[in-house]
Amino acid sequence: MKLSSNALKWIAMVTMLIDHTGLVILQYWLAYGESGGALGDFLWTINPDTLGNVAYGMRILGRVAFPIYGFLLTEGFLHTRDWRKYCLRMIVFAAVSEIPFSLAVYNGWIGGSRNIYVELAAGLVMLHGFKKAEAYYDARRNIYMALVLAAACGFTWLMDSDYGAGGMLMIAAFYLLRKDRTARVAGGCLVSFADTLGAGMGAGALAAVPLLMYSGEKGRQGNKYIFYWFYPLHLLVLFLIRLLVLNIPMMWGTVG
Template sequence: MTNYQAILNTKKKGGGVSAFLLKLLALISMTIDHFAAIVILNGKLYGYSTEYFQMAIATEEGHRLLQIYRIFRIIGRLAFPIYAFLLTEGFRHSHDRKKYFFRLLLMGIVSEVPFDLAFFNQVYNFTVQNIGFTLALGVLCMEGMHRFRKNVFYKWAAVLSCAAIAELIRADYGALGIFLIAALYNFRKEKALRLSSGAALSAALSYGSYCFAALSFLPIAFYNGEKGRISLSRFFYVYYPLHLGFFYLLIYLGAKITA
């Protein structure tokens, strides 16, 4: 074992970053990202209209909001890799993986209408499906990897199948999102490879945002394997659809007030 690997595997009681802190960081990052995409872009700048967007960014206030929007979206790139990492940890320690899968799938189904309203101002839009479906496919992918762990061909066929489904249904982050989850699970016992492969795939996911998502592996590197004092294990399932609906409501009320 290299010195680097030894350092990475070292844990100190009470030190490092807990699952709670990682979840909190991902939640804050995601909220900032969605506030920018929904409230700033769709509500203030874009108005779900290309013509409106061109007029809005021509103003001083619009230009300033556009810069804030870009910064917030870059910050938001931290969220998915952390959620992908926590998904693999949750899968490893889950007592009922079937329930784990169906909870995420249900969250995806419940969230789809508020997601489409917030991002597209439509009750249903097939352009992209929310992250609940990506995470549910990630669990399905890891289950396939676990079941076929002794058969390399079937193991990676399961990964490719889930990646293909992600592309077919246009799940958020698509095949690359599934490959990230698969890599984090596959190298779960080799921390250096887990971090490096995760950072590389995250950089690819965020190439349009200066590969900022790769930085999410800095706090992940200090993960201590502990849950933390507070558990957010069920909070995300409720928060995700609610915050999307809330941000859309802000746009709707804002339009009513200024109409």
Template structure:
């Protein structure tokens, strides 16, 4: 049955960007008590971009180049996340955003899935375990309080399942979107399951712990028609860090000179 209304991948991305902007306005001006609904709608964003990454990874002609762009984005934001707060220091707001790490690990798992299909067992397993192994020294250091914080800098070079935005659950969701990309109802079931896990099965605090609201990403994803739409390969890579740093600086100016 053909949907009377449908949206392309580009339109889905624009929707994600709009909701993301509202979410980051909430984060950067949290001390002004902005409307919570901005943060609630922001829960829809990560599933949208994980879904689009699964689509993009499937169709790209060069998967390693696709992943290398995400790695460069991850490095760039790690630098920016240290530089901008050092130039405009404030205690009320922190920059902890770097979705490039999440998308990178999700696509790494997708790459491993394809390697397993080609029966390259050793390569696929080594790559799959690499982000976990990288995090082990950091986990030991955090648990004991001994050693050098150099482990933190290691995680700035390559992300870990445990430290990326959204955590291992987000990486898992991206992988499930890829595995079930030809079975949309299983993609939705995966998203619903992850959303249920996000509640911690504590249903008495659904309006305060609202990460589960990512389940509402099912609505726009339902209308996705499988078409890429307008091409803007590098727009998101530029827009994502730029708008975060712009809002941070605006927040700094407002807090220090206008409030």
């Protein structure tokens, strides 16, 4: 079985939705929920330990999403005709997504970290820096690449982006090992394993399964902006469910 890039995007979207549902709905309910309304009354009947295990399992499964997005980012960079337009698109959606991200994850207008598009935009700038460094065939090449990687990691640390330096290292591995598919997937997913080891039992490494099935083809094309808009819209919808259906107001705090 082979998977196109569009199929990988759908896998990433579905696992991300599962992850964020576990966080935005279930974990907030466990922290602040009260009976009331059909959904609230139903959740109230479930043993909290069981519900907690379900939420944790959903979050574990969600660790698959970001490695896929990081891999597809490198693919997009390698095939795009204009990396600047690609990066500008990421920046625009980073701005669009910041408030929905903060509302959903941090239960406030300003969150403790930045959304995934900030990480992806920084990753694109880093990949452009790598490409420029590859023009050199002496010691400067490795020096420039190391400086580019350090700058990207430093930027994500300063911005407190969602995946930080670990995300930059993962994207770098997917790009620098691109000449060998197995090594490429293994390298990026090994970084993801280490990055998710503490909070997610290393479940990021599970992304290796769909990535090794990647065919290198785009697959059936639809409206590409569906994939871009899904991120802020699903976060906003989950926040509104929590606020209006579960009646958990913003003032009740954060579990993010």
